[in-house]
Amino acid sequence: MDMTGAQEQRALEGPGxxxxxxxxxxxxxxxxxxxxxxxxxxxxxxVFLNPANLAVIMRFIATFGLLAxxxxxxxxxxxxxxxxxxxxxxxxxxxxxxMMKGMGAIPPLGIAPxxxxxxxxxxxxxxxxxxxxxxxxxxxxxxxxxxxxxARGLAAFMTQGYPIVFPSNHPFLWFGQGExxxxxxxxxxxxxxxxxxxxxxxxxxxGRHIYAVGGNIEAARVSxxxxxxxxxFCFIVSSLMxxxxxxxxxxxxxxxxxxVGAAYELWAIAATVIGGTSxxxxxxxxxxxxxxxxxxxxxxxxxxxINLSSYLQDVVLGAVLVIAVTYDTWRRRRQLGQVRRK
Numbered sequence: 001m002d003m004t005g006a007q008e009q010r011a012l013e014g015p016g017x018x019x020x021x022x023x024x025x026x027x028x029x030x031x032x033x034x035x036x037x038x039x040x041x042x043x044x045x046x047v048f049l050n051p052a053n054l055a056v057i058m059r060f061i062a063t064f065g066l067l068a069x070x071x072x073x074x075x076x077x078x079x080x081x082x083x084x085x086x087x088x089x090x091x092x093x094x095x096x097x098x099m100m101k102g103m104g105a106i107p108p109l110g111i112a113p114x115x116x117x118x119x120x121x122x123x124x125x126x127x128x129x130x131x132x133x134x135x136x137x138x139x140x141x142x143x144x145x146x147x148x149x150x151a152r153g154l155a156a157f158m159t160q161g162y163p164i165v166f167p168s169n170h171p172f173l174w175f176g177q178g179e180x181x182x183x184x185x186x187x188x189x190x191x192x193x194x195x196x197x198x199x200x201x202x203x204x205x206x207g208r209h210i211y212a213v214g215g216n217i218e219a220a221r222v223s224x225x226x227x228x229x230x231x232x233f234c235f236i237v238s239s240l241m242x243x244x245x246x247x248x249x250x251x252x253x254x255x256x257x258x259x260v261g262a263a264y265e266l267w268a269i270a271a272t273v274i275g276g277t278s279x280x281x282x283x284x285x286x287x288x289x290x291x292x293x294x295x296x297x298x299x300x301x302x303x304x305x306i307n308l309s310s311y312l313q314d315v316v317l318g319a320v321l322v323i324a325v326t327y328d329t330w331r332r333r334r335q336l337g338q339v340r341r342k
Contacts, residue, residue, distance in 0.1 A: 029275060029291040036295060040302035047305055055184050059176075059252065060297030061290075062186035063245055067268035068275070068289040069197050070241030073234040075272055076201075078214040078281035079133060079140035081235065084242040084268055086151035087125060088261035091118050091246030093155045096164035096256025099172070111172050115247060122243025123236050125151075130232030140235075148265065155258035163257035166250075176251025186248050190290075193241075198286040210234060215282030263314070266321060271296045273324040280332050296320075 041048040067084050074081045098114040125147060132143040166173060178185045201207035212220040213230045221227045245264075250256045275292030277284030299320070303313050 029288060029295070032274075033291060033295050033298065036298050036302070040298065040305060043302070044305045048302070051182055053301065053305075055179060055182065057297050057301045058184050058187040060300050061294050062184065062190040063249065063264070064267050064271050064296045065190045065290050065293035066193060066241045066245050066248075067264055068271040068293045069193060069286060070238030071265075071268040071272050072275075072277055072284050072286065072289045073197070073210060074140070074238045075269075075277050075279060076214045076281060076284045077210050077231050077234040078217060079231065079234065080144065080269070080279075081129065081238045082141065082144040082265050083125070083129070083147035083151060084238060084245075085261040085264035085266075086148045086155070087122060087239060087242035088246040088249060088264055089258050090151040090155040091122055091243040092250035092260060093158050093164065093256040093258055094118050094121060095247055095250055096166065097158060099166065099170075100164055118247060119240060119243050122239045122246075126236035126239030127232060129239065130228075130235035133235070134228035134231050152258065159256070159258050161258065163255040163259075165255040168254070170254075173251050173254055176248050176253070186252065189244070189248065193244075194286050194290055197237075201286060206230070206233070211282055213281075263317065266317060267296050267300075270317065270321045270324055273328055274320070278332060279325060279328055 037048075047053055067088075070084065071081055095114055095118045098117060099111065129140070129143055129147065132138040133140050175185050175189075180188065201210065209220070209225045209230050210233075212223070212225055213227050217227055220230075246261070249260055253260065271292035272284065272289050273279060273292070274295055275285070275288030275290070277288060277292075299316070300313075303316065308316075
């Protein structure tokens with residue numbers, strides 16, 4: 001009787017501390033991130049934890065994290081955005097072009113007009129994606145793939161394939177190259193944006209609607225949710241994130257170049273899926289996307305540190321993406337099987 005009573009007491013108390021930790025949604029992602037860091041630290045203990053290298057990693061995380069946040073909203077709502085890598089190149093080139101045309105010298109506004117124009121253009125591209133998906137019923141894959149091609153070509157046409165270089169003392173370079181207490185400005189921007197989107201998804205009616213649209217679009221429509229507006233909003237945010245990354249990368253590199261952002265859409269998708277976002281929609285978290293971006297950032301930096309061939313780096317990216325999508329598909333089918341058995 002005593003043993004039975006003790007067992008009942010433990011059952012009432014619920015799972016232990018370690019069990020609750022393991023059951024946390026992002027626990028496995030954190031473990032994978034720590035293991036990856038330990039591996040590259042073991043390979044290059046003299047470099048990996050160097051403050052300069054940690055700053056590089058944080059800039060990678062900021063780049064992939066901002067794109068992953070935009071991709072997160074689109075995927076949760078049931079879509080996908082393949083244009084973000086090319087949009088990163090186009091917005092960076094557009095900003096550099098505006099600056100070289102003299103718009104960066106408008107007193108007392110400085111670079112603000114150029115930044116606003118670039119973000120407006122990015123937002124309009126996102127609105128175009130949303131319009132085509134919701135009104136013209138074009139699959140997100142197709143319309144964003146078309147933009148991926150057009151944006152990359154337009155960026156190359158605007159520069160004739162050559163980068164537009166900023167003066168070495170240009171104040172704009174501080175945003176991509178500057179640090180506060182050894183924390184890159186780019187990473188601080190990521191933290192601010194992630195906090196805002198976290199609040200949006202978890203504490204607002206719009207956030208609940210985004211999940212509802214991705215979970216069951218017809219049920220969301222019947223319940224009175226403005227489905228088209230929600231989806232258009234998500235595409236706009238994704239393009240705005242690409243525009244913001246384009247600005248930050250132009251500042252970081254000191255130039256607007258049409259070659260930047262190659263395969264960034266794949267890195268962003270991989271980061272969101274690794275972070276637990278379901279490609280089937282209706283499921284995902286900001287913290288998961290950031291952790292996924294952290295894994296990708298450490299991976300990119302670590303592969304360079306161990307001198308892995310750039311060709312093999314693409315192989316690793318492809319393998320990670322396939323594994324992440326396969327796991328997501330398996331997890332989704334397992335969940336559906338459990339629901340049917342109930």
